[in-house]
Amino acid sequence: NTFFSNNTSQKNITFNNLLAGRLYTITVTxxxxxxxxxxxxxxxATQPNPPGPIQISKKTNTSISITWPHPLLMEGAPNISFSITYRPKDSEVFFNSTTDRNITELSNLTSGTEYNLSxxxxxxxxxxxxxVxxxxxxxxxxxQNLQASTVNISAVRLEWGSPAGVKNFYKYFVQISNNSGFLLNMTVQTNNTGISDLEPxxxxxxxxxxxxxxxxxxxxExxxxxxxxxxxxxLTAVAVNTTAMTLTWAKQSDYKGTxxxxxxxxxxxxxxxxxxMNEKALISDLIQGTNYTFWVTTVANGIQSDQAITSNYTKPERVYLNVSNGGTNDSITATWGSPHGNVEAYEVILSSSYNDHRNKTLPSGNQLYTFSNLRAGRIYEVRVFSISGPFAEDSGPTSNATYPNRPGPIRVLSNTVNSIHLNWTAAPDMxxxxxxxxxxYNSTxxxxxxxxxxxxxxxxxDSGTLYSFNVATVGQLELTSKPVSLSTATDAHPVSDLICTGENLSPKLKLTWKMPHGSNEGFNISWGNDVSSQAQTKSCNYTITDLSYYKNYTVSIWTIGCGKPSSVVQTTCQTGITCPPKPDINMGINTNITKMEYNMFALKFSTNLLNSENGPIVAYGILVTSGDEGVPANSSYLNNTWTKDQKTPYLALIQNNTVQTRNGENTITVDVGSGSKSAGYINGPLTAKTTYRFALALFTHLELDNNTNLVKTSESYVTFSDFYTNAIRLPENPAVIGGAVSGTLAFLVILICITVILTIHWRRIARKDSADIPIQSMSIPIRVEDYEAYYKKQRADSNCGFAEEFEDLKPVGVSQAKVSALALENKGKNRYSNVLPYDSSRVKLSINGSPFDDYINxxxxxxxxxxKEYIAAQGPLPATVNEFWRMIWEKNVHTLVMLTRCNEQGRVKCEEYWPSKTKHFNNITVTTTSEIPLEDWTIRDFDIKNVKTAETRALRHFHFTAWPDHGVPETTELLINFRHLVREHMEQFxxxxxxxxxCSAGVGRTGTFIAIDRLIYQIERESLVDVYGIVHDLRMHRPLMVQTEDQYVFLNQCAMDIIKSRTGTNVDLIYQNTAALTIYENVQPMKGGNGYPEA
Structure with a gap:
């Protein structure tokens, strides 16, 4: 928007100082x-100014980026752009581009090519x-593909492929550097180069x-x-052992920590x-006796140095040497197993203290060598060396000896009852x-x-013993030659303390004697001259049977040995007595009655009837009856005495016999009906005009009842004659006719009084007899399907029914004899004085010297x-532990059940009779081999050994520890499971x-456990429940079995739970339902009537 004006008279004009690259409009006026x-x-327009110098801002192998300064004095000039022209230097083809900026990128160019740009x-x-x-x-x-290779310790070589679009004028710039910086730059024309003078x-x-x-x-790249x-x-290699080698070497001069x-x-x-990383290495797991080669190279940055090489052998394995004499007396054989790895040879060396020395080298395949022609009875030492390379590994010395030579024959120079003198020929060449x-020598x-x-x-x-003698030479290492043998025997010893006793009611003699010293093969017994009066036995007792009663016998006994028999021991003894022979009164009574009155008669009978063949007649009696003819006499009549007009046979009188002859010359006269009394019997007057018969009762032994003074038929020895065949009829009473009326009235009054008195008397006797002789049931079997109803009935009213059953069991078995338990010598062997075994069922041990040795509670x-499936025993006392283990051995026991702790409520219940390890109990050694304590019981295993016979047996000890004192286990499940565990072992062993x-006394808990075992069998095999019968049977064999009422009720609870488990209504036995058993919990200690605690 700059305005210029100028006046001229010319037809042209020049405008100066205009701006470059501007558009101007001109008008002329x-x-x-x-x-x-x-x-x-x-x-x-004015011409634009050129741009500034071109600058290369960026290059790639396909592009060039350029920039240039803005033309001078062109700021603000409109519509300014730039035209770029470029071509490869060696090409006439131009490329153009336009841009309104002062920067551009020329792309799609050829790599490594010179371009002219404007x-x-x-x-x-x-x-x-x-x-520009x-x-x-x-x-x-x-x-491409730049690769480096190592040449040696100071040089490397690089090689690469030509780049894409390579030109013949290309060069390559090579640069070497390390952590310290650049070391070498070089430019080469070729695709490879070597680089030297580097560090190793x-x-x-x-x-x-x-x-x-x-x-x-x-x-x-x-x-x-x-x-x-x-x-x-x-580099060196040193063998450490048979499977390891140590390598060592020195650092090189160029060593670096890497x-x-x-x-x-x-x-x-x-x-x-x-x-x-170290300059040594332990090489293990090598093969024994093997030559190994080792190469060691240094590794730096993955590059290995030249190899250092060495080799050496591992040591061979030493052999495990066995040296045997092979049972010979002139050779030694060395044998060994093939060692692991390799062995090149073996050297076997034999030596002795007598300067013997032999050696033999064998190839590696041999593992046996025998040295022969050696001397008998000499110790030899053998070594075997395993040889591999420079190594010879010694097996170590192993010694053995050749067998000695055997001695010559044995001769018996002399022998006595307890000694023998032997001689033999000396062993030769020793x-x-x-x-x-x-x-x-061996025998018993x-x-x-x-x-x-x-x-x-x-x-x-030992006397009377056959001995086998073996004499052998005992050489070095206790090696023994084959023996020479001889057998001979000592004389037998006679028996001692011979006792002979006769038994009543049995025609036999019982002989006992002490076992004589030494051994024997039995005893010869003679009591007569014929063969039938001789016997032989091996035990120290003998019963001679089939003898005559009440007769003296001379008994001879002598010991039989392997040599001469012993001298004879004699004794004279008498057999016992029995019931007399049956008398024949029709032969022995006079034909005439010596006296007869209306109320009595006199008998006279011969003493021939008092036959003392079965023992002396100590008493006789007369049975009288007015009943029918032909009634036989028997013992039941001895319980009857006279009553008026009695027709049942009764004993009229009983007299001691003072006449002991049977020559037929003496007679005995008795008055029947005289009114006399003898013992508890009344010889009351007879009835007139009544027919009577009589029988004779003879006694060789008479026992009278302490209360009634009548004959105790169970303990008396009596025989009855037949009733006399000729009846005796009494005459009429002379006074009857004159006083019939008054007599009749008086008789009626008297009869009434007697009737009343007798009625009261017999009622008292009946009540007394009823109390003294209860009639008991021995069994109450209940079928399984009926048991639940029975159980509920008996449980009612606080177990009233079960309490009555338990009360009925109290007298069961108590009258049985307990002679051995009551003996003074055995008193200290009983834990409680009220728990004593019956003679009929007690366990008898062997007798070692005293006749009381056989007793155990x-x-x-x-x-x-x-x-005899079980033995119920008291817990051992300190003084009876040896007898307890002797019982275990003698009765061959393999299962032992203990139901008490050793101490309960501060009282000792049982001696801890088992050892923690090993302990001797006289001839029995007990070793505890295992102990497994569980929550409610502990199981122990014992080895019991008889030191005399060296026999060993296994015994398992089941110790139940969850039974509270004087109570019952917390649940039935607990004891039933324990029973199954014990029974499983019993079935096997x-x-x-x-x-x-x-337990402690061996009756309460012990009886309950045995009863549960029988109860389970009874339910399973018979579908019956008879708790009462089981306990009754147990109490006939040991007193107080199942001792408390709680234990009796607990048995019935077990039966109920077992039945429920069988019927499916109580799969887990419902043992967790302890509420049903709360009556048994926390039971306080109970004491028996004698002050001793119940068990």
Whole structure:
């Protein structure tokens, strides 16, 4: 918008100082006078100024970016642009482009090519400025596949592929650097170059760039290149053992902390490598006795040095040597197993203290060598060396000896009852002082002696015993030659303390005697001259049967031995008595009655009827009856005495016998009906005009009842005659006719009084008898399907029904004899004075010396399967522990059940009779082999050994610890599970032997446990429940079994729960329902009537 004006008279004009590149309009106005005339507008422009110098701002291998300064004095000039022209230097083809900015990028160019470029300013009316020129190269492409390789410890080599679009004028710029900076720059014409004078074991960064011109260099391609480290020095291999080798070497002069070492070793295909940073390596897991080669290289930046090489053997494995004499007396054989790995040879060396020395080298395939022609009874030492390379590994010395030579034959020089003198020929060809003789003998017990002489006297032998003697040479290492043998016997000892007793009611003699010293093969017994009066037995007792009653016998007994029998021991003894022979009164009574009145008669009978063949007649009696003829006499009539007008047979009188002859000359006269009394019997008057018969009762033993004074028929020995066949009829009473009326009235009054008195008397007797002789049930079996109703009925009113059943069981079995338990010598063996075993069921031990040795407080108990399935025992006392273990051994017990703790509520309940490890109990050794404590019980295993016989047996101990004192277990499940555990063991190991069960007294808990076992069997096999019958049976064998009412109720609860589990209404036995058992919980200690606690 700049306005210029100028006046001229010329027809042209030049405007100066205009701005370049501007568009101007020109008008010409002609002026003449006052008039003017303006021409049309003419538009023109000034030429633009050229741009400033071209600058290369950026190059790539396909583009060049250029910039230039804005033309001078062109600020604000409108419609300004720039025209760019370019072509490769060696091409005539031009390329053009236009831009209104002072920067542009020329693309799609050829790499590594020189381009000529020009830029001109384009102004208004397309006027252009002069051009500005420049030339420049595009960047060449980078090299391809640059690779570096190590040449040696100071040189590397680089190789690369030509860049894309390579030109023949290209050069390559190579640069080497490390962490310290650039070390080497070089330009080369070829595609590879070697670089030397580098440091060993060093890693370098190598770059290569393509150079088209000084200002046209491609992007660099880089790679890492490393020189080789130096080789290690002084490599050595030292064998550590059979499977390990130690390698050591020295650092090289160029050592750097980054160096590592690669150790390569192996044989054939089994080669391995290990890497280490140290100058040593332990190589393990090698094969024994093997030559290994080892290569060690230094590794730096993954480049390995040259290899250092060495080799050595591992040590061979020592053999495990066995040296045997093979049972010979002149050879030693060495054997060994093939050792692991390799062995090149073996050297076997034999030596002795007698300067013997032999050796033998064998190939590796041999594992046996025998040295022969050696001397008998000498110790030899053998070594075997395993040889591989420079190594020979010693097996270590192993010694053995050749067997000694056997002695010559044995001779018996002399023998006595308890000694034998032997002699034998000395063993030949033996080293002096290197051997002895072993004299072994065996019989019921074994013995041995060692002597250096060839004779010996053996004392203290058992008499009557056959001994087998073996004499052998005992050489070095206790090796014994084959023995020479001889058998001979000592004389037998006679028996001692011979006791002979006769038993009543049985025609036999019982003999007992002490076992004589030494051994025997039994005893010969003689009591007469014929063969039938002789017997033989092996035990220390014998019963002679089929004898005559009440007769003296001379009994002889002598011991049978393997040698001479013993001297004879004699004694005289008498057999017992029994009931007399039956008398025949029709032969022995006079035909005439000596006296007869209306109320009595007199009998006279011969003493021939008092036959003392079965024992002396101590008493006789007369049975009288007015009943029918033909009634036989029997013992029940002895319970009857006289009553008026009695028709039942009764004993009228009983008299002690004072006449002991049977010559038929003496007679005895008795008055029947005299009104006399004898013992508890009334010889009351007879009835007139009545027919009577009588019988004779003879007694060889008479016992009267302490209360009634009548004959105790169960304990008296009596025989009855038949009733006399001729009846005796009494005459009429003379006074009857005159006083019939008054007599009749008086008789009626008397009869009434007697009737009343007798009625009261017999009622009292009936009540008394009813109390003294209860009629008991032995069993209350209930079918399984009916048991629940029965159980509920008995549980009602606080277990009233069960309480009555338990009360009925109290007298069961109590009247049985307990003689052994009450003996003074056995009193200290009983824990409680009210718990004593019955003689009929007590466990009897062997007798070792005293007749009381057989006693222990234990009873055989019937189980479901056998009558002696269990032994119920008290808990051992300190003084009875040995007897307890003796019982375990003698009764072959394999299952032992303990139901108490040793101490409960501060009181000792049982001695801890088992050891923590091993303990001796006389001849029994007990070892605890295992103990498994559980919550409610502990299971122990024992080995029990008889030291006399060396026999060992296994015993399992089931110790139930969850049974409260004087109570019952918390749940039925607990005890039933425990029973199953015990029963399983019994089925496997105790089928032919009893199982011992004990608590403290051996009755309460013990009885409950045994009863539960029987109860489960009964339910399973019979579908019956008979708790009452089971307890009744147990109490017939041991008192107080199932001791408390709570335990009795608990058994019924067990039965109920077992039945429910069988019927499916109580799958888990509902044992968790402890509310049903709360009556049994927290039961306080109870005491029996004698002050002793119940168990």
């Amino acid at each position: 002609s002026v003449s006078g006052p008039f003017s005339s303006t021409s049309d507008v003419n538009t023109t 830029v001109e300013t384009v102004g208004p009316l397309s006027l252009t400025s002069p051009k 020129y420049v030339s420049s190269y595009t960047l060449p492409n980078p090299v 074991g060093t890693q370098y960064n190598c770059t290569v760039s393509t150079v088209a011109s000084e200002d046209a260099v491609s992007s660099p 880089s790679t890492l290149c490393s020189t080789q480290p130096k080789m290690v020095n002084g 160096y590592s070492y690669l150790v390569h070793y192996g044989i054939k295909s089994k080669e391995k490598n290990i890497t280490t 080293d002096s002082g290197s051997f002895n003789y072993s004299v072994l 017990r074994n013995g041995s002696n060692i002597t250096s002489y060839n004779s010996i006297t053996l004392d203290g032998l 234990a009873s055989y108990m019937p189980g479901y399967n056998s009558k 105790s089928r032919n032997s009893p199982t011992v069960v004990h």
